[in-house]
Amino acid sequence: MKDLFAVIMLSGIYGLLSASFFVSMDAVDVAFTEASVGAGISTLLMLVAITMTGRTENPSRHKPLLALAVVIVTGSLLIYGTLDMPYFGSAQAPIHQHVAPRYINDSMQEVGVPNIVTSVLASYRAFDTFGEVVVIFTAGMGVLALLSAVRRPRDVAEIDSFNKSMYEEHLILRIVAKMLIPFILLFALYVQFHGDYGPGGGFQAGVIFAAAIILYAMLFGMNTARRVINQSFIQLFAAIGVLLYGSVGVISLLNGKNFLDYSILSADPIAGQHLGILLIELGVGFTVASVMVIIFFNFAGRRNNQQNKENNDSC
Amino acid sequence: MLAHLPILQVIVPLMAAPLCLFLTRSRLVWLFTLIASGLAFLISSLLLQQVMVSGTIIYELGGWDAPWGIEYRIDQLNAFLLLIISAVSTIVLLAAHTSIKQEIPADRHTLFYILYLLSLAGMLGIVATGDAFNVFVFLEISSLSAYALIALGKDRRALWASYQYLIMGTIGATFILIGIGMMYQMTGTLNMDDLSKRLPEVAHTRTVFTAFAFVIVGVCLKLALFPLHLWLPNAYAYAPSIVTAFFAATATKVAVYLLIRFTFSVFGLSFSFTALPLQMLFVVLGLLGIFAASIAAIYQKNVKHLFAYSSVAQIGYMIVGFSVSTTTGLMATLLHLFNHALMKSALFLALAAVVYRIGSVQLSQFHGLGRQMPFTMAAIVIGGLSLIGVPLTVGFVSKWYLALATLENGWWPVTALILLGSLLAIVYVWRIVEVAYFKPPIAGRESIKEAPLSFLIPIWTLVIANIYFGIDTRLSVQVAQAASQSLFGVSP
Numbered sequence: 001m002k003d004l005f006a007v008i009m010l011s012g013i014y015g016l017l018s019a020s021f022f023v024s025m026d027a028v029d030v031a032f033t034e035a036s037v038g039a040g041i042s043t044l045l046m047l048v049a050i051t052m053t054g055r056t057e058n059p060s061r062h063k064p065l066l067a068l069a070v071v072i073v074t075g076s077l078l079i080y081g082t083l084d085m086p087y088f089g090s091a092q093a094p095i096h097q098h099v100a101p102r103y104i105n106d107s108m109q110e111v112g113v114p115n116i117v118t119s120v121l122a123s124y125r126a127f128d129t130f131g132e133v134v135v136i137f138t139a140g141m142g143v144l145a146l147l148s149a150v151r152r153p154r155d156v157a158e159i160d161s162f163n164k165s166m167y168e169e170h171l172i173l174r175i176v177a178k179m180l181i182p183f184i185l186l187f188a189l190y191v192q193f194h195g196d197y198g199p200g201g202g203f204q205a206g207v208i209f210a211a212a213i214i215l216y217a218m219l220f221g222m223n224t225a226r227r228v229i230n231q232s233f234i235q236l237f238a239a240i241g242v243l244l245y246g247s248v249g250v251i252s253l254l255n256g257k258n259f260l261d262y263s264i265l266s267a268d269p270i271a272g273q274h275l276g277i278l279l280i281e282l283g284v285g286f287t288v289a290s291v292m293v294i295i296f297f298n299f300a301g302r303r304n305n306q307q308n309k310e311n312n313d314s315c
Numbered sequence: 316m317l318a319h320l321p322i323l324q325v326i327v328p329l330m331a332a333p334l335c336l337f338l339t340r341s342r343l344v345w346l347f348t349l350i351a352s353g354l355a356f357l358i359s360s361l362l363l364q365q366v367m368v369s370g371t372i373i374y375e376l377g378g379w380d381a382p383w384g385i386e387y388r389i390d391q392l393n394a395f396l397l398l399i400i401s402a403v404s405t406i407v408l409l410a411a412h413t414s415i416k417q418e419i420p421a422d423r424h425t426l427f428y429i430l431y432l433l434s435l436a437g438m439l440g441i442v443a444t445g446d447a448f449n450v451f452v453f454l455e456i457s458s459l460s461a462y463a464l465i466a467l468g469k470d471r472r473a474l475w476a477s478y479q480y481l482i483m484g485t486i487g488a489t490f491i492l493i494g495i496g497m498m499y500q501m502t503g504t505l506n507m508d509d510l511s512k513r514l515p516e517v518a519h520t521r522t523v524f525t526a527f528a529f530v531i532v533g534v535c536l537k538l539a540l541f542p543l544h545l546w547l548p549n550a551y552a553y554a555p556s557i558v559t560a561f562f563a564a565t566a567t568k569v570a571v572y573l574l575i576r577f578t579f580s581v582f583g584l585s586f587s588f589t590a591l592p593l594q595m596l597f598v599v600l601g602l603l604g605i606f607a608a609s610i611a612a613i614y615q616k617n618v619k620h621l622f623a624y625s626s627v628a629q630i631g632y633m634i635v636g637f638s639v640s641t642t643t644g645l646m647a648t649l650l651h652l653f654n655h656a657l658m659k660s661a662l663f664l665a666l667a668a669v670v671y672r673i674g675s676v677q678l679s680q681f682h683g684l685g686r687q688m689p690f691t692m693a694a695i696v697i698g699g700l701s702l703i704g705v706p707l708t709v710g711f712v713s714k715w716y717l718a719l720a721t722l723e724n725g726w727w728p729v730t731a732l733i734l735l736g737s738l739l740a741i742v743y744v745w746r747i748v749e750v751a752y753f754k755p756p757i758a759g760r761e762s763i764k765e766a767p768l769s770f771l772i773p774i775w776t777l778v779i780a781n782i783y784f785g786i787d788t789r790l791s792v793q794v795a796q797a798a799s800q801s802l803f804g805v806s807p
Contacts, residue, residue, distance in 0.1 A: 078493070081525025085500055098503030098513070099382050127376040127385045131440070131452035134329060138433050138456055142463030145426040239333035246330045252378075259322040261378035 002057045008046045015039030028199040029117040036207045041292055044214060048299040112270035113196045113277060121201070122277040126260045129280070130245050132203075133287050137242050140291035144235070147298040174219050184212040192285050196277065202284025209285070210292030222300055231297065234290045241287030245280045320365070321374040321387040324358045324397060325443055325453075327351055329436035332429045341424040345412040348428040352405045352435060359397040366394040367797065373445070381445075382509045388445030391798035392649070396442045396572050399653055403564040403660045404435050409773040411557045414667045417674075418469050418555045427467060431561070434460040438569045447495045447581070448505045450573065451488065454537075458484045461566065465554040476549035483536055483546040490533030491573075497526035498581075510581050518586050528591070530577050538570030540634060541604030544627045548611075551623035556667030559619065563626055564660035568652050571633055575645070579802045588640050597638035602732050604631030609739035613746070618669075618676040621743055622662055625702060628736065629655045635729065636717050644720035645799035646792075647713060653791050654701070654709035657784065661777035662698040665691050668766035668774065681747065683756030687763040692751050694774045699744030701781045704737050708785040712792070 015038030022031035086093035103120055111119040121129050188209035195201030217225035249260040256264075262276025263269035331351035338344045366372060366389055374387040389397075411431075419427055437457025441450050462484070466477035499505055501522050502513040517523055539547040547567075551559050578587040588594055605628045612624035629651070636648035666676050668691045673680055685692045701708035714737065721730045756763070765771070784791050 077528075078525065081521050081528070082497065084520050085497070085522040094501055094503035094513075094517075095499065096503070099505075100503065102383055123377060124379050124384050125448075128446075128449055128452050131449065131456060134332075134433065134436075135452065135455045135459060137333065138430070138459045138463075141426055141429050141433070142459060145423055145430060145463050146466050148422075235336055239336040242333045243330065246326065249326070250330070253319055253322070258374065258378045259319070259326065259376055263378065 002059075003055065004050045004053075004057060005047075005055050008043055008050065011046070012039050012043035015043070029115075029201075032199045032204050036204045036211075041207050041211060041214075044211070045295060045299065048296060052299070052302060111273045111277075113273070115195065115197055115199070117199070118195050118201060118277065122195075122280055123262065123273060126276075126280065129284065130249070130260070133242055133245055133284050136291050137238055137287055140235075140238050140287075140294045143295045143298050147302055170219060177215055177219050181212050181216055184208060184215070188212065188289075192281065193278075195281055196274070202281040203288055205281075206285040206288025207292060209289040210296070213289075213293050214296045217296065217300065222297070226297075229293065229297075231294075234293055234297075238287050238290040238294065241283045241285070241290065243283075244286065245283035248276055248279050248283070317361075317365075319374070320358050320362050321372055321389050321443055322376065324355060324362065324401075325436055325440045327354050327358065328432045328439065332432040332436065335425055335429045335432065338425070341416075341421065342412065344425050344428045345408075348411075348432055349405070349408045351432060352401065352408050355401040355435070355439065356398075356405045359394070359401045362389055363394040363398050363794065366391055367794070382504045382506045385444065385446040385449050386506065386508075387443050388508065389443060391794060391801050392572070392575065393442050395649065395653070395794050395798055396568065397439060399568060399656050400435070400438050400442065400565045403656050404431075404561060406773045406776055407557060407561045407564075407660060407664060410560075410664055410667060410770050413767060413769040414557045414671055415555060417671055418557075419467055423467065427464070427555075430460040430464050430467075431558075433457075434464060434561075438565055441569050442572055445507050446505055447498065447507055447510065451492050451495060454488055454491065457566075457569070458488060461562065464558045465550050465562075467558070468553040468555050470553045472549070473553035476546075476553045480546040480550045483543070487533045487536030490529045490536065492533075494526045494528075494530030494533060497522050497529070501526070507576070507581050511583055514582060514586070524591070527582055527587070531574070531593070534570055534574045534577065538567050538574060539627055539630060541600055541607055541627060541631060544604070544608070544630075547627060548620050548623040551626065551663075552617055552619040556619075556663065556670045559623075560660050560663035560667055563622070563663050564656040567626065567630055568656060571630070571637075571648070571652060575637065575648070575802070579645075584640070584803070594638050594640060597634050598726075598729065601631040601634035601638060602729065602736075604628060604634065605733070605736040606739070609736055609743070612743045613739065615743075616678050618678055618681070618747060619663070619666055621678075621747075622659065622666070625740065625743065626655075626659060628740075629659075629702075632713070632717060632733065632736075635733065636720060639720045639724055639726070641720060641724060642796075642799050642803050643716060643723055645802060646795045647716035647720045649795035649798055650716055650791055651713035653795070654713045654781075654784065657709055657777055657781050658698050658701045661694060661774060661781060662702075664770065664774045664777065665694045665698065668770040671770065672763055672766055673760070678746065678750055680757070681750045682754040683751070683760070684763070685748075685752035687756060687760075688765050690771055691766050691774065694778045695751075696744075696748060697778050697781060699740075699747065701785070703740040703744060706785075707782065709781050709791075710785070712785055712788050716792075 015034060019031045019035040019039060022028075022034055103116055103124065107113070107116050107119040107124075111123045113119040113123075188205045191200040191208060192202060192205035195205075213225065213229065216228075248262070248265075252261040252264050253259055260276075263272045265272035265275045328351050331347065335344050335347060338347055362372070372389040374389075375381065376385045376387065378384070408431075415424060415427055434457050437453045437455075437460060440453030441457065444450055444453065462477050462481045465480060466474050468476075495505070498510060498514070501517045501520060502510055504510055504513060514523065536543045551563055554562070578584075608624045608627035608631065612621050612628065615621040615624060633648045633651050633655075636644045636651060638644070669681075669684070669688070670676055672688060673684075697708070701710040704710040704714035714733065717733060718730050721727070721733065
């Protein structure tokens with residue numbers, strides 16, 4: 001497959017298919033994440049990337065036969081090696097015998113959140129989730145460090161005019177999007193705060209929220225979007241998300257409990273757990289949404305600069 | 316607050332990173348980063364002291380007890396590694412402000428420090444945790460920030476080097492994740508201590524073998540074991556000089572730590588060294604690494620490349636010590652971890668000073684530097700002597716214990732090969748000495764001055780540490796011995 005556009009679409013389809021696969025395995029939360037991240041935002045970001053690199057792959061002369069052989073050998077070893085693993089869904093499998101029973105039986109009394117996945121992610125193993133948020137923050141900072149283009153004020157006017165000609169054609173899309181965006185934002189907030197009860201939470205909500213902003217930026221031009229969302233402002237938001245999560249932990253430290261022990265946040269330990277999960281999910285949502293927007297803006301900003309340069313050259 | 320030291324160790328640099336965004340001036344951010352790293356150093360020395368006195372410290376995150384929640388478990392081995400990482404990071408940071416002023420555009424300084432802190436926090440997190448999945452999460456933090464830091468290098472080739480590292484590193488991390496997933500599948504737990512208790516029951520299954528193989532291959536990619544080292548030389552050569560000094564002393568050490576932790580603590584000694592022909596494989600790969608990389612180092616024209624290849628060779632020594640799988644062998648590996656961190660950070664910092672003054676580390680540009688930058692070049696010479704393993708330097712101590720370990724096991728051909736490998740180190744160090752001291756300065760370069768004090772102080776701190784720990788080996792040997800004995804005690 002030489003056409004990168006098709007490759008990206010296929011990977012999006014792959015994401016969606018694996019999401020439905022996860023649904024059929026009753027892993028709704030994972031499916032939701034996969035659908036919003038794998039099929040949604042990462043496809044989008046890759047599309048932005050190919051607008052910079054061009055649509056077709058450069059023909060390469062060497063045939064990666066050796067790599068293929070390594071992959072085949074590793075893959076077949078993996079299959080051979082796991083032939084004797086426990087059957088899927090078997091109640092006797094160790095994963096259902098050791099740690100999981102406490103999550104299933106006691107999490108309602110200990111954490112008080114109906115969605116067990118949320119109570120594991122946000123309370124029992126909250127530190128892993130904190131780490132994941134920091135991973136996303138790191139990714140955002142890495143993109144900024146490598147791609148942030150120095151924008152000269154002279155270019156801005158040019159981009160503006162360029163944008164106008166490009167985006168005026170999509171009148172229908174723009175009107176439909178304008179109607180949809182409020183609902184997308186609302187849905188993001190619903191996912192954010194409903195994570196306690198059903199599948200959802202900060203990661204998915206952040207991605208959906210960012211998708212709404214990105215949709216706006218795509219249809220109305222980067223500069224209109226930039227007027228709404230300031231670059232340095234959104235960086236601070238990404239930092240605030242991590243800090244919010246971390247400071248919940250620090251508060252428990254200062255009160256003499258262990259890091260991220262929410263029960264101290266309120267007189268009633270269960271209410272404390274609720275409050276803690278709410279706060280950290282909010283932190284996750286902040287960071288994820290802002291990092292996605294940062295990545296998109298920097299990719300797209302680079303593209304505009306590149307096209308400007310080409311325009312200037314052809315003149 | 317003393318009870319919370321284990322978590323503070325990681326949280327201080329981790330929380331400091333986003334805070335940097337609120338500070339604007341480059342100097343201010345640098346000071347802040349330095350303070351955060353210094354605090355981490357202080358905490359790690361307190362932790363080491365606590366562990367040596369009162370044994371393993373367990374810290375339950377979120378107040379949930381172990382297999383359900385995540386725990387931090389600090390024993391002698393972790394505490395030792397934490398000390399190495401945070402100490403090197405702090406000393407290297409002293410020179411960072413001067414060095415990156417020249418190598419990185421001013422608007423990216425804040426981001427540089429943020430990524431540096433994240434990388435530090437990631438490595439500390441990998442080492443401190445007692446949970447296998449938590450290892451992966453922090454591995455991602457440290458590697459992602461590492462890729463970005465390396466790509467910040469001035470040379471455009473840094474991007475390609477970073478990309479190569481990204482691909483190899485991601486494969487490594489994925490392998491580790493697959494391994495951890497299979498371990499979870501067979502035991503139902505992610506806690507390392509719990510894993511070590513539950514794995515023997517299922518040790519005969521193929522899935523556990525596969526899990527073991529995947530974890531080991533993944534870790535070996537990360538630690539640049541020959542022949543999986545191809546990403547390392549370019550990544551080290553084209554990264555900003557400060558980053559090279561930091562990573563050369565810490566990044567591969569963390570991977571070696573993971574190797575030791577997984578083989579000795581999680582899978583247990585009896586499984587690790589009987590299940591697969593691991594011992595033989597590691598001895599051969601370690602020795603091959605020593606020779607291939609040392610010979611490659613001799614032919615390099617770029618001094619950063621030269622020392623990067625030498626790093627691959629030094630990893631070979633660590634692996635040989637590891638594969639002896641006796642207390643002395645492991646002790647030699649741990650000593651070499653510590654000592655190699657001292658040597659390489661000193662050497663690469665000295666190279667950072669050279670870059671600062673002459674803007675290049677090509678060997679052909681070193682002509683006459685011995686007279687023009689006497690202190691910097693003297694540091695390179697002492698670091699080089701330490702690399703060779705001359706008595707009175709730290710390099711001698713680790714080679715001595717390594718030789719002892721192999722002889723104890725009756726592997727005298729290995730001992731001979733190790734000593735032969737040291738001879739190769741003489742050759743590549745001599746090439747630098749020859750050019751720097753016995754060639755006249757290049758025309759038009761007469762005005763090159765000694766590096767500024769902000770370089771010389773950290774460089775010579777490290778050089779003096781190289782000599783001090785070469786003479787007074789009490790601290791390093793005592794800790795390494797305690798750590799290796801406890802590892803063998805847990806899983807006889």
